[in-house]
Amino acid sequence: MEVRDTGHYTEEYIPGFVEKWDSLIDWERRRQSEGSFFVDLLRKRGVKSILDVATGTGFHSVRLLDAGFETVSADGSADMLAQAFDNGVRYGNHILRVVQADWRWLNRDVHGQYDAIVCLGNSFTHLFSERDRRRALAEFYAMLKHDGILVLDQRNYDAMLDRGFSTKHTYYYCGEDVAVEPEYLDDGLCRMRYTFPDDSVYHLNMFPLRKDYTRRLMTEVGFQHVETYGDFQHTYREEQPDFFVHVAEKE
Numbered sequence: 001m002e003v004r005d006t007g008h009y010t011e012e013y014i015p016g017f018v019e020k021w022d023s024l025i026d027w028e029r030r031r032q033s034e035g036s037f038f039v040d041l042l043r044k045r046g047v048k049s050i051l052d053v054a055t056g057t058g059f060h061s062v063r064l065l066d067a068g069f070e071t072v073s074a075d076g077s078a079d080m081l082a083q084a085f086d087n088g089v090r091y092g093n094h095i096l097r098v099v100q101a102d103w104r105w106l107n108r109d110v111h112g113q114y115d116a117i118v119c120l121g122n123s124f125t126h127l128f129s130e131r132d133r134r135r136a137l138a139e140f141y142a143m144l145k146h147d148g149i150l151v152l153d154q155r156n157y158d159a160m161l162d163r164g165f166s167t168k169h170t171y172y173y174c175g176e177d178v179a180v181e182p183e184y185l186d187d188g189l190c191r192m193r194y195t196f197p198d199d200s201v202y203h204l205n206m207f208p209l210r211k212d213y214t215r216r217l218m219t220e221v222g223f224q225h226v227e228t229y230g231d232f233q234h235t236y237r238e239e240q241p242d243f244f245v246h247v248a249e250k251e
């Protein structure tokens with residue numbers, strides 16, 4: 001509970017967790033649960049080139065390549081990118097263009113400008129200081145073309161913080177395979193426990209972003225307009241969405 005550090009993400013996504021995640025969460029089922037929400041949104045806005053800044057094991061990058069977008073796949077973790085590269089070949093016959101880059105220094109390591117940047121899978125929650133969040137958003141902003149968009153999703157932490165923290169609420173990810181439960185929650189830390197069917201347990205520490213706070217930060221770094229959607233049928237179980245998706249327009 002003491003670890004509230006932005007740089008910690010490289011130690012949390014250890015190979016055991018990453019491999020297990022990928023072997024259990026059937027990509028086809030994940031595709032179905034997410035639907036074509038992101039692809040439709042990007043197509044509607046005439047997007048051609050995309051920078052996936054939170055590639056992870058490659059799920060979104062492969063999906064975007066399948067849909068015909070020119071996609072560059074970045075992540076701060078070399079282990080994740082290695083797995084993403086293999087998954088690109090395995091799931092889509094794609095050779096992913098991968099770049100190892102931390103969001104806080106994105107412009108130093110990634111070149112070019114993009115129609116869209118995607119930061120998906122509740123990834124922005126890994127930043128623990130406001131300074132890092134502002135810095136990352138400013139880097140994303142700078143890498144977009146003048147009419148570019150940032151698409152960033154996050155868990156609905158407002159519901160967790162406001163309703164009171166309860167370990168009784170279990171979020172099932174893609175059906176019943178992985179149980180995701182908050183184990184500890186305060187204004188500065190949400191520690192999630194992931195239990196797999198073989199009873200192995202992993203943890204991730206996250207910063208509980210409030211929806212309006214994320215929107216405000218986006219506006220403050222210069223995005224002109226931010227639209228927020230509730231959920232995309234990802235893990236929707238109750239009247240409240242489990243996820244929010246922000247679409248921030250540069251101009």
Ligand code: SAM
Nearest residue numbers: 009054055056076077080102103120121123126
């Ligand atoms: N989009 C993918 C998905 O949904 O399957 C992967 C999301 S995964 C939850 C989050 C990813 O963000 C991890 O691969 C992690 O290495 C990366 N990440 C976290 N903080 C980062 C940072 N400061 N700079 C670059 N990558 C970071």
